[in-house]
Amino acid sequence: MPHVPQIKIPATYMRGGTSKGVFFRLQDLPERAQTPSAARDALLMRVIGSPDPYAKQIDGMGGATSSTSKTVIVAKSSRPDHDVDYLFGQVSIDKPFVDWSGNCGNLSAAVGPFAIASGFIDAARIPENGTVTIRIWQANIGKTIIAHVPITNGQVQETGDFELDGVTFPAAEVQLEFLDPAAEEEGAGGAMFPTGKLVDDLEVPGIGTLKATMINAGIPTIFVNAEDIGYTGTELQEAINSDAEALAKFETIRAFGALRMGLIKNVDEAARRQHTPKVAYVAKPAGYVASSGKEVNAQDVDLLVRAMSMGKLHHAMMGTAAVAIGTAAAIPGTLVNTAAGGSERSAVRFGHPSGTLRVGAEAKQVDGEWVVTKAIMSRSARILMEGWVRVPGDAF
Incomplete structure (x- = not known):
């Protein structure tokens, strides 16, 4: 019987804070995966290597932990005063679903650097040396994140002496501001304390x-x-x-x-x-x-x-x-x-x-x-690998 060949999709593998995941530009995804759908979920699960009854994700990019079974989709923002829209998908390791119900604060640190590397930020805004401020719309929870990304010689600075417990090697510091962080959750009315009590x-x-x-x-x-x-x-x-x-x-x-x-x-x-x-x-x-x-x-x-x-x-x-x-x-x-x-x-x-x-x-x-x-907190981020991920053409 004929077998469908693999397709390749532009992607970047990044560490952000104490997590890592596969980053995509929305425009690079296959058309049927550019909108929320079963096809998008199936594609991301196949990229990561889920669901895997062995819980190893050997046949994908995942690392078989919650910190390494992650995907990110970034697009030019249609919202005023924002640079990019950031959507996070937590891929279950052994079950067939992608959880879109929340953000990943660690990978938030990598969104700004990815946005610059992907051409989403006007080159005129990037200094030769200094910091560029990027306003990120976190689409999962409807909140704004401001990332302060260091720039050296016109490029994102990824190396440095900022140490983060849980990450083996030092890197450049990325400061993050999570504005109005009380989550807008269905059923909770947007309240910080949904029961109305502190305890x-x-x-x-x-x-x-x-x-x-x-x-x-x-x-x-x-x-x-x-x-x-x-x-x-x-x-x-x-x-x-x-x-x-x-x-x-x-x-x-x-x-x-x-x-x-x-x-x-x-x-x-x-x-x-x-x-x-x-x-x-x-x-x-x-x-x-x-x-x-x-x-x-x-x-x-x-x-x-x-x-x-x-x-x-x-x-x-x-x-x-x-x-x-x-x-x-x-x-x-x-x-x-x-x-x-x-x-x-x-x-x-x-x-x-x-x-x-x-x-x-x-x-x-x-x-x-x-x-x-x-x-407010500080993280670090860097690109681990860039190029394409490959998946069977009938995987989604």
Whole structure:
């Protein structure tokens, strides 16, 4: 029988923060994948190598972790005062779907450099040496991200001495501002705290009633206290990811938290919405040895945070979850703020499995409601490979 040959599609493989993914210009995708469709999802899954019952993604570009099973589509923005539209697709590793429900804060750092390299930014705006400011429309959640991209000799500077725990080698710093980061989520009315409370009693069958801060900022996130679920906040990946009972517990918390936040109408829907919400647990400062062997001392951090992503404990911290952490830390009374000492603050440094990270947020009360105007953090990004990806012509 005849076999359909492979086709090739222009693509760029990039690291952004502690994630990496395959980036596409919208105009380079096959026509039937240029609009949201089953064909687009099928194409991206085939590029990444999903669904893979072996959970290895050997036959694709994915790296078999939530941090490396990612795709990005960038287009010239049709919105005023924005340079590009950025759409993020989290590809499930072992199931046949792409989750479009949230942003990737880490890959957000790579969108500006990709936009410049792809010709989306007017050359007249790029200095010989300095910084170019790029306004990004994050299409998944309808928010603006401002990226400050360093330029040297008229080109994006990718090398440098900025160190980011969770990334092996130093690189150039890309500063990001997430404007008005409270997520616009269906069922939550765009509220930062969809239940109307800073701390809720979340009833989770089989586990009990947990104190929880449920927040829509950066990405919908459910924060619980580490000690309430039997942890210290110093755990590394193997302590959680090798424990099937623990993973099931976190997924149950996530499902019932999503229901309480109004993100789903039935707990069964959570299985088809793996990317959001996130579940994280917090603890007061304590010393531990990070996954790299680096010693983190209690005095180095304001609190400890561990977060789940796509059913596993993340090796560092998702950028969007860092926005949620910074936002919640800035608001007195949340579990995050309490773990950090309970004082008013505009920035927080937290410990995660790979080390530490600092994130800032500007919070204020307006008519009795908390509003965060922006969250700020630094990442790095660089191109790993550019050219074409190939997929069988009948794969989508």
